[in-house]
Amino acid sequence: MIQDEHVNTIMRALADPTRRKVYERIATTEEITVAELTRGSGVTQGAVSQHLKTLRLAGLVAERPEGRNVYYRAEPQGLAPLAGWMSHYDAFWRERFGKIRDILKEIDT
Amino acid sequence: MTDTAAANTGSQTRSIVVEEVFPHAPELVWKVLTDGELITRVLMPPSGFAPVPGTQFTFRTKPAGRWDGTIQCQVLEVVPCEKLVYSWKGGHADNIGYGSLLDTIVTWSLSPAADGATRLRLEHGGFELPRNETAFTTMSGGWKTVVPRIAPLLDEFD
Numbered sequence: 001m002i003q004d005e006h007v008n009t010i011m012r013a014l015a016d017p018t019r020r021k022v023y024e025r026i027a028t029t030e031e032i033t034v035a036e037l038t039r040g041s042g043v044t045q046g047a048v049s050q051h052l053k054t055l056r057l058a059g060l061v062a063e064r065p066e067g068r069n070v071y072y073r074a075e076p077q078g079l080a081p082l083a084g085w086m087s088h089y090d091a092f093w094r095e096r097f098g099k100i101r102d103i104l105k106e107i108d109t
Numbered sequence: 110m111t112d113t114a115a116a117n118t119g120s121q122t123r124s125i126v127v128e129e130v131f132p133h134a135p136e137l138v139w140k141v142l143t144d145g146e147l148i149t150r151v152l153m154p155p156s157g158f159a160p161v162p163g164t165q166f167t168f169r170t171k172p173a174g175r176w177d178g179t180i181q182c183q184v185l186e187v188v189p190c191e192k193l194v195y196s197w198k199g200g201h202a203d204n205i206g207y208g209s210l211l212d213t214i215v216t217w218s219l220s221p222a223a224d225g226a227t228r229l230r231l232e233h234g235g236f237e238l239p240r241n242e243t244a245f246t247t248m249s250g251g252w253k254t255v256v257p258r259i260a261p262l263l264d265e266f267d
Contacts, residue, residue, distance in 0.1 A: 007206045076156055082206040085213075086236045088124060093127045099151050100229070103141050104133045 006059070006081045013058035018043060019051040023074070026061055031071040122235035135190040135219045135227045142193055142217050160187050173208025176201035185214070191258075193217040197233070212237075 014020050022041070026032055035053065038045040052072060055061045060078040064071045081087060131138055141147045143160040155165035164184040172178035179199060186194035193216075200211040213235035222228045 029206050046168055066110075085200070085207070085209060085211050086125065088207055089236075093233060096151055097127055097229075097231070098131050099128070100141055101131065103147060103150055104137060106130050106135050107140070107147075108137055109169060 006028075009058045010060065010079070010081060013054050013060060016051070016054075018047075019054060022048060022051045023055055023060055025073040026072050027054075031064070033069050033071055033075045035069075037072070122234065123236045124232050125236070126230065126232050128230040130222045130226050130228045132224070132226045134225060135221065138219055138227045138229055139190045139193075148193065155182075157258075159230075160184065160189075160193065162187055170199075171207075174201060174204045176204055176208045180211075182215075191219055 014023065018041075022037055025037060034045055034048055037052075038048045041048060052061065052063070056063060059075055059077075059081075061072050062075050064073070125204040141151060145155060145158055148155050148158060152167045153170060155166050155168055156234045158164065159166075162184050166182050166184075168180040168182065172177045172182060176199060182195045184193075184195050187194060195215050197213045197215045198211060202210045204210075213233060216232045216234065217234075218232070220228045221232075221259050
């Protein structure tokens with residue numbers, strides 16, 4: 001299921017304590033640059049950029065380039081896939097109806 | 110096919126509703142929902158299923174955390190070619206998202222449509238909203254609730 005993989009991606013993105021700190025910092029600000037995130041983080045700007053890429057691919061943060069800077073902000077619904085079974089089964093049943101359609105075609109002779 | 114993910118029952122729970130008209134007789138649609146081999150193809154291999162009220166059966170799916178992936182079901186209502194209802198339970202309270210506690214009801218309803226076709230309606234009801242739904246919205250500070258909660262589970266993903 002695609003949904004499970006998305007949840008796993010989010011979990012993996014937050015599993016790293018440094019990355020989790022980066023995410024928490026973004027979530028508490030409106031927008032923030034890589035330079036600001038690097039300051040006081042104890043890791044290099046390159047490392048922060050890598051973490052940002054992972055967070056972005058997990059759908060947790062969005063970026064907005066402006067001039068020489070790139071601003072990062074938290075995706076409001078980024079954590080929503082963790083919300084429960086409903087999104088999982090929503091996709092599940094829709095997919096299953098497709099199978100029912102195929103099987104009916106096959107057995108109706 | 111219509112799909113109303115947020116159809117609600119007015120209470121604390123929500124339902125998924127999927128509906129489609131199939132150009133086939135109700136008997137045939139019923140067979141797809143109640144024949145062990147066909148259920149295997151539509152859903153998963155059932156263990157112990159019979160379209161008889163009271164029958165307990167299981168499905169095995171992907172485990173998560175402390176949940177072994179077993180879905181426990183019990184047939185609640187059978188009206189041949191019209192209605193099939195079973196409970197659908199699984200998960201574990203320690204999990205969140207996929208694998209969290211699940212106590213739901215699956216209702217299949219069949220009704221005649223034009224030209225001998227069959228309208229099939231699935232309602233999967235009883236989904237409890239997360240205790241605090243806003244916990245999952247980052248902007249309302251949800252990360253403060255969510256991240257500490259999932260932190261103990263994150264080790265598995267290292």
